[in-house]
Amino acid sequence: MIRCIQKFSELIRSAGGLQQAQQQSQTLSGKQQAHRPAHALLCPGGCSSGDPLYELDSLAERHPSDALFIAAALVATAVAEGRPASWLEAWADDSFVCSSGGSRWADGGEGEGEGSEDEEPDCAAEEGWALLHTGVLSRLPAEARALAAPLLDPGLFARLLAAVERRVLPLQAAAAGGEVHEATAQLDALLALEAADSEDGLPPHAGADAPAAAVTARRLVCLLSQQTLRVSHSCLPRSQLQLEPHADAPPAMPRARLVPLRPLAAAEEPPSLAWVPTANASLEERAAALRARFGASFACACERCSYEARGGSVGAPLVALARDAMEDGRLAAATAMLRARVSACRTDGDAWMLLGTALLGSERWTAAHEAWRAGAELAPHHALLGRQCRKDRSYRADGVAAAAGGAEGAAPCEVHALAGGGPACKVVVSRSPLFSAVECERAVAAAEAHAAKSGGWTTSRHRAVPTTDVPVHEVPELLRWFNHAMAGRIAPLLAAQFRVAAADIRVHDAFLVRYSASGGQAHLPLHTDESVLSLTVVLNDEFEGGGTFFADLRRSLSPPVGHLVAFHGRALHGGEPIVSGVRYIVAAFLYVAVEEPAAAPPLPELFAGCKRARRDRGDDAMPAGGGGGEAETFCFGF
Numbered sequence: 001m002i003r004c005i006q007k008f009s010e011l012i013r014s015a016g017g018l019q020q021a022q023q024q025s026q027t028l029s030g031k032q033q034a035h036r037p038a039h040a041l042l043c044p045g046g047c048s049s050g051d052p053l054y055e056l057d058s059l060a061e062r063h064p065s066d067a068l069f070i071a072a073a074l075v076a077t078a079v080a081e082g083r084p085a086s087w088l089e090a091w092a093d094d095s096f097v098c099s100s101g102g103s104r105w106a107d108g109g110e111g112e113g114e115g116s117e118d119e120e121p122d123c124a125a126e127e128g129w130a131l132l133h134t135g136v137l138s139r140l141p142a143e144a145r146a147l148a149a150p151l152l153d154p155g156l157f158a159r160l161l162a163a164v165e166r167r168v169l170p171l172q173a174a175a176a177g178g179e180v181h182e183a184t185a186q187l188d189a190l191l192a193l194e195a196a197d198s199e200d201g202l203p204p205h206a207g208a209d210a211p212a213a214a215v216t217a218r219r220l221v222c223l224l225s226q227q228t229l230r231v232s233h234s235c236l237p238r239s240q241l242q243l244e245p246h247a248d249a250p251p252a253m254p255r256a257r258l259v260p261l262r263p264l265a266a267a268e269e270p271p272s273l274a275w276v277p278t279a280n281a282s283l284e285e286r287a288a289a290l291r292a293r294f295g296a297s298f299a300c301a302c303e304r305c306s307y308e309a310r311g312g313s314v315g316a317p318l319v320a321l322a323r324d325a326m327e328d329g330r331l332a333a334a335t336a337m338l339r340a341r342v343s344a345c346r347t348d349g350d351a352w353m354l355l356g357t358a359l360l361g362s363e364r365w366t367a368a369h370e371a372w373r374a375g376a377e378l379a380p381h382h383a384l385l386g387r388q389c390r391k392d393r394s395y396r397a398d399g400v401a402a403a404a405g406g407a408e409g410a411a412p413c414e415v416h417a418l419a420g421g422g423p424a425c426k427v428v429v430s431r432s433p434l435f436s437a438v439e440c441e442r443a444v445a446a447a448e449a450h451a452a453k454s455g456g457w458t459t460s461r462h463r464a465v466p467t468t469d470v471p472v473h474e475v476p477e478l479l480r481w482f483n484h485a486m487a488g489r490i491a492p493l494l495a496a497q498f499r500v501a502a503a504d505i506r507v508h509d510a511f512l513v514r515y516s517a518s519g520g521q522a523h524l525p526l527h528t529d530e531s532v533l534s535l536t537v538v539l540n541d542e543f544e545g546g547g548t549f550f551a552d553l554r555r556s557l558s559p560p561v562g563h564l565v566a567f568h569g570r571a572l573h574g575g576e577p578i579v580s581g582v583r584y585i586v587a588a589f590l591y592v593a594v595e596e597p598a599a600a601p602p603l604p605e606l607f608a609g610c611k612r613a614r615r616d617r618g619d620d621a622m623p624a625g626g627g628g629g630e631a632e633t634f635c636f637g638f
């Protein structure tokens, strides 16, 4: 049996997004990469009977409540994180709200309610401490043992157990019984205690700049049912633990649960979690971590280990392995697995779709679109592939590829060089309008009419940094206008400015964006686009503020109606907040078709030096309204 205490840092990371998740009522996803030192100290997985941690596990299991388990987790956390004994003392000794009865663990007078004196003395506290003490010390390096000793004190452990029974078990019961208000109120009190700790100069719980939500996670760890944690290890885990808002209306107690990371690789696949860091860890690194965790004879037999050990194997769940690799950012490995999959099973639409996505993530735009096209032909009933290909066709039909002329006659531009150095590392702004006011008005009217009859503007087509928009290819009038403009006016301008062949420019996505100062979206946070080149076309001027903000330039560019701003997709930029009115633009993400020799990245020399930017959105380069958090990559939807 493998039972694991907790993936603390995963919970903390999940909880970091908790408020966001509550707002967006969506669960967090994606495999978390985490170091789990507390778990490593306590996990009985791989141990056999006689090992103190195995015995502690059995003792905790025999006990009717989770108290022993939780108290041991707290001690292991304190040891693993180098906390002072006062951190555990604060847990054990505070006069924290105690709404339930007394404790069976309390030693002489520590238990609060009636009953504690009368109950049978329970030797599990002593026995539990002895097992914890021996087991944890045996896993610590010699030099860490002296530091851990004060945390492994028997009296402190007994008081901790008492406190867990007093405080945590009622919380658990309240949460389980649906008394979410009661549980939330008590949790708040715990958080107040935590805040007092920090004011006293105790180390903050999850690093100096951890968000407050991380603290919540620490406490919530204690609310988890042991049952949730009885899951075996796999380097290709089926699930992960996540904190989620309670389904009931807020204020409600968030809860942790196992969430699937992917579809089953095989019908009989058992549930699994990764108990060692697996993202970007080699077979050897994982094996070493697993041996350290589960004992010298532990050998992982998961699908990923088997596949990697044999250098690829027939019958491996390639799509599941590829998804996992993509989550870790191992895109070349994912691409190879998916290529193997689609040559073995040419009609696997999911594999073709993912292959395109992996190629896109590697900025192999041409190959990505080609994979989607080939997939749609071979798996004609695959809905996503079908949509993608219809979209690609709509921008090609009478569009960019038809641009006969080269750069000759292209409209002149004002050029702003960006840091990075390559010839494409710049922003260009047309010196004269490319579009008449009438054309722009018509485009806006077409988008508004489409939104009115099709249920409104879309707000979630783009994953990381969504705009409020209407996809150009879904509005025939807009599409005709846009394709015509691309071929005749935009592509020649881009060809002249960015030294690419006009006929090679392809549209990856195009959309008409609406910003509103009075409700709706008023700005777009800093981000990079999923494109080789991007452009915006200004469609109106009935607003104040606004413009396309460029971090490198530290300013917004906001030319008059009909003008175009174009830049390479790696430039960090955003939509400057508007302060009044409504702002409309067309935005387009473009790539350049290349004859791609199998593995070469496209246009290496053109973009040399233009690293894809990753900076905080809260950077002072961003004017008010930028918000906090990470700069994101703008990914398209349909």
Ligand SMILES: O=C(O)CCC(=O)C(=O)O
Pocket: 467, 513, 524, 529, 536, 547, 548, 549, 573, 574, 575, 576, 585, 587, 634
């Ligand atoms: O609002 C703007 O000017 C920028 C829009 C943008 O960056 C985008 O849609 O990706």
Ligand SMILES: [Fe+2]
Pocket: 527, 528, 529, 534, 573, 634
């Ligand atoms: Fe953008």
